[in-house]
Amino acid sequence: MGRVVLAGAPLGNIGDASARLREVLASADVVAAEDTRRLSRLARDLGVTVRGRVVSYFEGNDERRTPELVEALAGGATVAVVTDGGMPSVSDPGFRLVRAALEAGYPVTAAPGPSAVTTALALSGLPSDRFVFEGFLPRTGSNRRSRLRELAAEPRTLVFFEAPHRIAGALTDLSATFGADRPAAVCRELTKTYEEIRRGTLAELAVWAAEGEPRGEITLVVGGAPAGPPARPADQELREAVAGREAAGDSRRDAIQAVAEEYGLKKRDVYHVVHSGQ
Numbered sequence: 162m163g164r165v166v167l168a169g170a171p172l173g174n175i176g177d178a179s180a181r182l183r184e185v186l187a188s189a190d191v192v193a194a195e196d197t198r199r200l201s202r203l204a205r206d207l208g209v210t211v212r213g214r215v216v217s218y219f220e221g222n223d224e225r226r227t228p229e230l231v232e233a234l235a236g237g238a239t240v241a242v243v244t245d246g247g248m249p250s251v252s253d254p255g256f257r258l259v260r261a262a263l264e265a266g267y268p269v270t271a272a273p274g275p276s277a278v279t280t281a282l283a284l285s286g287l288p289s290d291r292f293v294f295e296g297f298l299p300r301t302g303s304n305r306r307s308r309l310r311e312l313a314a315e316p317r318t319l320v321f322f323e324a325p326h327r328i329a330g331a332l333t334d335l336s337a338t339f340g341a342d343r344p345a346a347v348c349r350e351l352t353k354t355y356e357e358i359r360r361g362t363l364a365e366l367a368v369w370a371a372e373g374e375p376r377g378e379i380t381l382v383v384g385g386a387p388a389g390p391p392a393r394p395a396d397q398e399l400r401e402a403v404a405g406r407e408a409a410g411d412s413r414r415d416a417i418q419a420v421a422e423e424y425g426l427k428k429r430d431v432y433h434v435v436h437s438g439q
Contacts, residue, residue: 163234165262166241167249169274172378173353175206181272183209189241191233193218193226195254199245218242223257230258234267246378247277252296252322277351278320281380284358285318285346288385292318298331303405305331306398309338310423316385323379332367335383337395339363344384350377394424396434403435 168185171177186192186204190213194200197217204211218226230240242249242258248271249255259269282289295312298321299305312319323331328347335345341364349357355377359369363383399420406416417435421428 163236163238163240163267165230165234165258165267165269166239167255167259167269167271168241168243169248169272169276170203170243170246172246172275172277172280172351173356175203177275177352178203178207179272179274182274183207185241185272186211186243188239189213190238191216191230191240193230193240193242193254193258195219195244200243203243213239213241218254218258220254223254227257227261231261231265231267234262234265247275248273251276251278251294275352277322277348277378277380280351281346281348281382282318282320284348284351285382286360287318287344287346287382289318292320294320297322297324298327300327302330302334306334306338309334310394313338314386316388318385319383321381321383323381325374325376325379328375328379328381329367329370331381332363332370336363336367337398339383339386341395343386346382347375348380348382349375351380353377393426396437399424399426399431399434403431 166185166189168182169179170182186207186209192200192211192213192215194215194217196219197215200211200215216226233240242255244253244255247253250259262269278294282292293315299308335343341362343363345361345363345366347359347366347370349359359366361369402420402423403413403416406419407413411419417431418428421431
């Protein structure tokens, strides 16, 4: 009977590869790889010959390719899924195939491997007994700030993935929404030669990121909300929220009222912030 094997790949250090990963790559009938060139390099570094059929399987083609892979399962194939690093289906290709395989009645198993989520969490120095993984934040500033407002009162440690060219903006928005003093850690290039763990407050990390765009793959860990009422948003964030509603057609009065309700503030306080900034 065909089956799917989710194979965890090293984040960077080839020494983290498991014996199971070697076995799966050598024996699978089909290897669905996020990047076939990286798979070739990984197999070469591991001294493994991939004898099965290799197909690309990434975010841009997974919807189209999943039926092909389910068809291979129907023929009795073992289909291994490998990403560029870490566990498949965790903000990486794999989830769509897992769902399709299970719905079709085929077993899904794993050859567990490294995870940037738990590695960064363990290295952050922040509470790790309870945490939330949020994947990538929305790309645009307004959508990102809206999502962060929903998370501002979350008491558990939060873990995000972020792109290097967006990390400065994300940290700035986090500082404004969660509070400048909230502790966090930027974990960059985990297990690789230039691994860096930068710890500090959100405000400190925002300044660091703005001074020079960090490179490489980034996992961001942020402390949960402290007990008590949520931190009051920064004045600039309130002004931008009001201005955004005005640009959408609201009168200033209605915009101030809506923002006050959204943030749980008194209308007169928002009014004062908006007019004091003019």
